[in-house]
Amino acid sequence: MTTIQESPLIPPLGEPRPHPTPVAEETTLANGLRVVVVPRPGVPLVELRLRVPFAAPSARNAGVHAARGAVLSGAVLLGTARHDQTAIAQLLQTHGAELSVSTDADRLVFGTTLLPGGLGPVLELVAELLTGASYPAGQVDGERDRLAERIAIARTQPGTIARTALAARRYGTHPYAIQLPDAGLVSAVRAPALRRLHRERVLPAGSILVLVGDLDPRAAVDTVAAALERWDGTGKAVEAPPVAEQRADGIELVDRPGAVQSNLRLGGPAPSRTDPDLPAARLAAMVYGGYFSSRLVENIRERRGYSYSPRSGIEHQRASSSFLVEADVATEVTGPALLETLYELGRMALTPVTEAELDAARRYILGSMALSTSTHAGLASTLSALLGTGLPADWLTTHQRDLTAVTVDEVQAAAARYLAPEALTAVVVGDAGRVAAELGVLAPVTVNRSGEQA
């Protein structure tokens, strides 16, 4: 694609204008809660993210922990001594807010957008939930049963089946193997277990509150302190244990009889946010399949029409970072599509990218980072994730500088290490009767006939 002669008509780019860099004010309250406030002009809104470390205490009870955490994230909003579920929702709504609570293998997050005048009352309510969520038994049962139904539905989505199978294959007995709680374990959750889990794990020490938006930082910190200093649970935050990647040979084929598409998934280790290899690896993943102008999209979408949105990228969890490749392809081209996907990986690892490819990928990453952090919501979520990993708020600036320095040789070295087909674990979800034989030409195939029943 770099051999194409550019039309002389194409307007050149002007000089880049500097992006205003966010200034974060940090405080730690007496109870250990870290508070980070970023004042931003623009629309009169505030974005709130409260991150609480929530990893499984051990591999043995990770399944039960995931199930309880998932129910807790819905049930925490069911009531307190002072407000029932409806009153909580109404109070939030008055200030334009709607609290979303979610868990994953690393954390519990409370998040909302709100009108600036509501900061005090919304924080008061959050404090009430943190210190006095009541988990009323009858309502907990209802919440739990609905969650079990939703999980059962989610487990029939091919994308979920594929993600679950790949995580199980890569992480073995590590808690990260659990992508979605087991519906049976969810059904066994009772209110007393949630009250205990909340008491033991929803703690200020290790937690981080991020506020971004139309705020005066000093006044905001005072408001936070007044509301949240009475959150006084003591104990130790739990972070995920180190990961030992289980590199499995061959292809695991999860059978989905009658499927009109196959979901190809490859995954392997990638550099963490603190690893000096990260900038080069991100650029390699971008050139390979990270955006529309990538080799994988040009090959299997624009040249061959095999797939609508093939993609690759690096994702971070607290204890493990991953390079992932995803492509959903027509059943009849499953073998050829995987062949091209692997071919492009090999080419990345063994031959250098061009300067033009590297520059394009670099400008794209820098531009899209600037875009995604230009909104209150985008900046709040990004900061919450970075700080939760133990990084400083100015990591964004450092990382941008590191990206500008990466060379072609460094990209190739990163590709050889992280993008090589040999480094990746493969899962395909599809109609085994129609695709097993052709996949077997590329690698040994193990058919799994009950993948999504897990």
Next chain:
Amino acid sequence: MTAAGTELTLRHPIERFTLDNGLRVVLAPDRSVPVVAVSVYYDVGMRNEPEGRTGFAHLFEHMMFQGSANVAKMEHARLVQAAGGTFNGSTHQDYTNYFQALPAEALERALFLEADRMAAPAITEENLRNQIDVVKEEIRVNVLNRPYGAFPWLQLPQVAFETFANTHDGYGSFVDLEASTVDDATDFFSRYYAPGNAVLCIGGDLDVAETEQLVHRWFGPVPARDVPPLPYTGEPSPTTVRSAVVEDALAPAPALAIGWRVPDPVGDFDNYLGSVLLAELLSEGDASRLERRLVHDDRIAIAQSSYVGLFGDPFDVRDATLLTTQVHHPAAVPADRVMAAVHKEIGRVAEDGVDAAELRRVQARIEAQLLQQADSVLGRTLAFAAAELVHGRAELAGELAARLAAVTPEAVQVAARGLDPGTAAVLELRPAGGAR
């Protein structure tokens, strides 16, 4: 808390002018972040497709990314992305849009790219065959290979409406897609992609005078063509219940969609706003009427939602459209029981009206959501463009929060009276076979 109306109006100035070839141009400068958004809205959507060519508006959207007179295949993407920008396009009922968000210094490049394909996209046999394959994969991903694929937006219109424009499959049948020819595409372009049938909206870090010059430089030379008349898509209001059942071989549990006709989103805007707020009141969050009734009190639903407009944006559609209530429920709960509870709750609003405090809370929440959308340069620019195309006034996008804040409890009650159980279109989705 909701403030006075004037404070809810977005303070972005709007500049507008029209080129000699008919292209309408809207500029919405905001210099706080060095980012611009460029969008072109063509006044052709799924509802304009000819019979025998279902899915063509969307297929043609793909063709607009295949290169143009001075831009080779794949180069559109590279030129935007290598400048640090993002791009996409989408096909809706009443329009097809193309857009980029880029660092401000790439503005002229984006204008060049949009003008080049407005003048002459590369409609070749090879590109068309390739994109028919890509679109088929898109339909497999979103519809055929997943449970609840495109429920209910592909099936409910067939129950709720009568005319081909409103009832056909906007994604397209594989038969129609495969039968599409280069001549079809050339004709479609020539008819609907005239500059006079489009709105160009640019938002963000721009200088008005300089941008106006750039627009003239790049879009001025695109020749004018005839603009097709706006087709009438309205339909007489229904007087009976219509219902249908679809079987979904992949779904593990049933679902239900109920659609009611709402007032004309353009011609009867004030009454329409009552329906928009009613949808929020019914289904937004734990305090809403249907969440409390179906999910928390009766426990007959796994999840519920109500929205106006087939894709959930009430402000980018013309007549005729629906308020849709969608419920996923356990297999043990009969659909009739869910439906009765929905009608009962709406009936309470119709009879007893709405408490002013409850309505104020809903208005505060929707105000925050509109502000959040406006916080992104791209989100704001797209909203201005859609308002200019559909309502003829980009300013409306900035005024929505104030207009919604002015809606009275009585207007919401009137809207609820319009959701008559006797005129509902009902679609039941039933799991079939347990195949995966």
